[in-house]
Amino acid sequence: MDSRSPSSSPPLGLRTPDAADYAALGAWVPDAETCIRWSGPKLKFPFMPEQLPQLLAEPGSHSFVMSRGPAEALGFCQFWEREAGVAHLARIILAPAARGQGLAATLCRLLMAQAAQIAGAHTFTLRVYRDNHPALAAYEGLGFVAVPEQSDERIFFMRKPPAGAAPAKA
């Protein structure tokens, strides 16, 4: 059997990105439109992939790639603590070859587990363009709900309350 086949390879997990991961990540963002939808207006396109660690740095941010053990990165993501117990998820992206397989939810679950472990987070937030349908579907499936007063005509601000919390009043 091929030792690289999914049945014998390590499970998907998060690890700290290295230089090769940032080079790969740069190739997943081919144009300004993808860049702004992935990372917001702060990161200007085009960028130098080797500068991504600095360009993506936010106060208290933690960056990860998703992979099977040390194998090539399949996704990238970040979180930072907004306030005690609340982690903001950001810069979520999958390698183009890894899309369309439901892995967005896996990436988010792994990221939320890291945020819970590192920062004690129990509540999670994120921003997503309203017309980013795969991203929105994945986030809604995970229990994220749009917060109207913090959203605008282009972008939903979404929040996932702690498991078992009462739903927010409309």
Ligand SMILES: CC(C)(COP(=O)(O)OP(=O)(O)OC[C@H]1O[C@@H](n2cnc3c(N)ncnc32)[C@H](O)[C@@H]1OP(=O)(O)O)[C@@H](O)C(=O)NCCC(=O)NCCS
């Ligand atoms: C956003 C992204 C991570 C989503 O990953 P993906 O592999 O494309 O999506 P998945 O295969 O995980 O599917 C996610 C959900 O969207 C649904 N979906 C896929 N394409 C869709 C479409 N065109 N319209 C509506 N729903 C769609 C899937 O059925 C799935 O729903 P489910 O969880 O209810 O089964 C990926 O597209 C990406 O990296 N995009 C570029 C960067 C980006 O936009 N990041 C988002 C920042 S907020």
